[in-house]
Amino acid sequence: MYRFCGYGLELFVDEVLARHRGTPTVSCATDATGQHWLIVALESDLSHLSWVCAPVSSHATDLVRTGHTPAAEAVAHCPSGWVELVSVVDGHSVPDRRVACADLPAGFTAPIRLAS
Secondary structure: OEEEEOOOOEEEEEEEEEEEOOEEEEEEEEOOOOOEEEEEEOOOEOOEEEEEEEEEOHHHHHHHHOOOOOHHHHHHOOOOOEEEEEEEEOOEEEEEEEEEHHHOOOOOOOOOOOOO
């Protein structure tokens, strides 16, 4: 288990579900209260890294884990209707942004498939 820390968000990664070139792209995590989260990497470059973190049910996590639901779909339909956008710019965390699921960055709805 490792910690995923944004500016104000701290999650404990339980499992990496997908990787691209060795880097985690989809992970499931929990916070200090036991809430389940999905962490999905956005396309980025080395100077600007970004992730979408969504509070989800354990059932949604299981559906993503088993490949029945793409991670992007689970995130876009999370029960709270909001996600946290976590970014690192030039090696420094910037304040997390709460974003409505309907306002996710363009292109995020493209399916993110689990690596086989």
